[in-house]
Amino acid sequence: MAEYAILLDTRFCTGCNTCFYKCVQENRLHDVAANGNTRTLVYINDKGMYHHRCMHCLDPVCVANCPKQALTKSEYGPVLWDESLCIKCQTCVEVCPFHIPMFDETQKKIVKCSMCAHRNFAENKDAVPACVEACPTGALTFGERKAIVEQAQKLAADFKLHIYGLEENGGTSLLILTKEDPAAVGYPEVEKKAAAGGGGKSPAVIGGAVAGGAAVVAAAYVGLKKYAERRNQVENDDKK
Numbered sequence: 001m002a003e004y005a006i007l008l009d010t011r012f013c014t015g016c017n018t019c020f021y022k023c024v025q026e027n028r029l030h031d032v033a034a035n036g037n038t039r040t041l042v043y044i045n046d047k048g049m050y051h052h053r054c055m056h057c058l059d060p061v062c063v064a065n066c067p068k069q070a071l072t073k074s075e076y077g078p079v080l081w082d083e084s085l086c087i088k089c090q091t092c093v094e095v096c097p098f099h100i101p102m103f104d105e106t107q108k109k110i111v112k113c114s115m116c117a118h119r120n121f122a123e124n125k126d127a128v129p130a131c132v133e134a135c136p137t138g139a140l141t142f143g144e145r146k147a148i149v150e151q152a153q154k155l156a157a158d159f160k161l162h163i164y165g166l167e168e169n170g171g172t173s174l175l176i177l178t179k180e181d182p183a184a185v186g187y188p189e190v191e192k193k194a195a196a197g198g199g200g201k202s203p204a205v206i207g208g209a210v211a212g213g214a215a216v217v218a219a220a221y222v223g224l225k226k227y228a229e230r231r232n233q234v235e236n237d238d239k240k
Helices: 018-027 030-034 061-065 091-095 130-134 145-159 213-239
Strands: 004-009 040-045 048-053 071-073 079-081 102-104 109-111 140-144 162-164 174-178
Touching: 004 145, 018 030, 018 040, 018 130, 048 174, 061 071, 061 091, 130 140, 140 145, 145 162, 145 174
Parallel strands: 004 174
Antiparallel strands: 004 140, 040 048, 071 079, 102 109, 162 174
């Protein structure tokens, strides 16, 4: 199965946030957005624009650290969250090097982009994510990751652009082209390493640092403790 990705060329982004509005409409996220949580949002600052959206890492740290496997990396690209398995421990919020997952306290759910996987683009070749479909300037492009990488590299070479996401955290399924230094406009400085190619397993991390054996045990204990606390809360609510 082909692996898909999104290319964001910020030279053509006007900061209109049409992607945000379309995402809210597509995924019925009106209440979540009202609480200040979003799957995608463009922040405009003095030095440029920062797009806050899931990078869909090839080897996601959030997947490696989720104690209940509520997060998975699909073979076709997106990192997906299963609400039925999630215990709301917020480990993914803590360990993501890109600071992407949000926890909506009111709705009690993790908020992150799914790359509109419900549109079934893995089988329907005409389907694209809602944000890509709605972008009025063509700043977003969607396609097979191999072609997206080649396109990003060519544009970066031709126009002296930075590529964010090609090597950060071992590579991602969202590549971002910027004129400015990505860190200067707000993108987190994430360790660069050779692309893992997907399918592998990221090491467990705590607070963004790779964890040793003892730390992994400690993290597992914390995850289980949060799970037990959450289970007791649900049981008490049921009794009431």
